[in-house]
Amino acid sequence: xxxxxxxxxxxxxxxxxxxxxxxxxxxxxxxxxxxxxxxxxxxxxxxxxxxxxxxxxxxxxxxxxxxxxxxxxxxxxxxxxxxxxxxxxxxxxxxxxxxxxxxxxxxxxxxxxxxxxxxxxxxxxxxxxxxxxxxxxxxxxxxxxxxxxxxxxxxxxxxxxxxxxxxxxxxxxxxxxxxxxxxxxxxxxxxxxxxxxxxxxxxxxxxxxxxxxxxxxxxxxxxxx
Numbered sequence: 579x580x581x582x583x584x585x586x587x588x589x590x591x592x593x594x595x596x597x598x599x600x601x602x603x604x605x606x607x608x609x610x611x612x613x614x615x616x617x618x619x620x621x622x623x624x625x626x627x628x629x630x631x632x633x634x635x636x637x638x639x640x641x642x643x644x645x646x647x648x649x650x651x652x653x654x655x656x657x658x659x660x661x662x663x664x665x666x667x668x669x670x671x672x673x674x675x676x677x678x679x680x681x682x683x684x685x686x687x688x689x690x691x692x693x694x695x696x697x698x699x700x701x702x703x704x705x706x707x708x709x710x711x712x713x714x715x716x717x718x719x720x721x722x723x724x725x726x727x728x729x730x731x732x733x734x735x736x737x738x739x740x741x742x743x744x745x746x747x748x749x750x751x752x753x754x755x756x757x758x759x760x761x762x763x764x765x766x767x768x769x770x771x772x773x774x775x776x777x778x779x780x781x782x783x784x785x786x787x788x789x790x791x792x793x794x795x796x797x798x799x800x801x802x803x
Contacts, residue, residue, distance in 0.1 A: 581607040582697060583626050587617040587644065588633040588659065597631060600686040601693065614639025618647060627654065629697060631689075634660040642674060649675040653722065653735045655696040657689070673779070675734040678762075695762065699739055710745045713803035715787055717742055726787050736761070737780045740773075744791060744801035753798040773798075 584606050588594045591612070598608045609624065611617035615638045621627055630648065634641040645656055657678040678692050708720040714727045722738060724731050733741065743761050744752075754773045762772075777799060781788030792800045 580626075581605060582628050583607045583609065583624065584629045584631065584693065585609045585611065585617065585620060585624075585627045586631045587611045587614070587636070587641070588631075589613055589636045590633075593633070593659075596686055597689065600690050604690055604694070606693070613637045614641070614644040617644050621648060621652075628700070629693060630654060630656045631693075632656060632658050634658060645674045645676060649734070653738075655700055655735055657692060657696070659684070673775075675736075677734070677736050699761075700735065710742065712745050712748055712801075713787065713790060715741075715745065715784075715790075717745055726784060731783050733780070733783060736776055737783070740776050740780055741784075744799070748801045748803065751794055751797065751800045755798075757798060 584601055586594050586597050586601070586608055587610075588597070589612050594610050594612075598610065601608050609620055609627065611620050613636050617630075617632070618639070621630070630644075632641040632644055636644075641658055641660075645658065648654065648656065653675075655677045656675065657680060658676045659680055659682060661682045677696055680689060680692070708718065710717040710719070716725045717738075718724070719742065724733055724738065724741065739761050740757070743757065757773050777791060781791055784790070790801055790803055792802055794800055
């Protein structure tokens with residue numbers, strides 16, 4: 579069985595080695611790029627890359643530019659690394675389709691755990707129903723497609739997972755913490771901005787059906803048709 583292939587992009591060779599060593603210990607295959615242009619060359623050349631770990635500040639092309647271009651053709655999970663703690667940077671990352679956002683310095687073990695969680699969510703098919711249909715919304719888990727009243731809509735990986743979770747728990751009041759722990763599959767330290775940002779974008783893409791996602795003030799959300 580072939581190993582899962584991960585592309586690590588960072589202009590600091592020490593950082594690439596640190597991340598690579600921890601990923602290799604978990605039996606991942608790691609490709610490396612030192613700048614954005616090299617990253618895109620590798621990504622387009624190797625169709626088996628299943629996850630990207632991107633640094634924000636890089637020469638030639640920064641992480642935002644790489645993420646934006648990748649998202650034009652692929653929903654491959656993306657983890658963004660940054661030395662900045664600015665909230666606007668984090669929100670920009672989610673707006674571009676970043677799935678996880680980790681600030682430097684970070685624990686390599688935590689990074690590896692998040693890689694594993696993302697990959698499990700991306701490939702979680704199992705024996706559960708592959709098709710959900712509520713109020714004109716059809717979500718096909720196997721094909722990773724969503725349509726509303728017969729018209730396909732383009733969702734990021736995390737937006738798809740979030741909608742799937744809402745539809746699976748239709749009619750149930752869900753706290754932000756529960757949503758984060760279930761959709762992101764680990765403790766996100768109670769950062770409500772993450773869930774609120776994704777819900778806002780998901781609602782906008784769903785048009786009138788976005789009203790199905792009700793806000794429960796002071797708690798979280800509920801999906802109701």
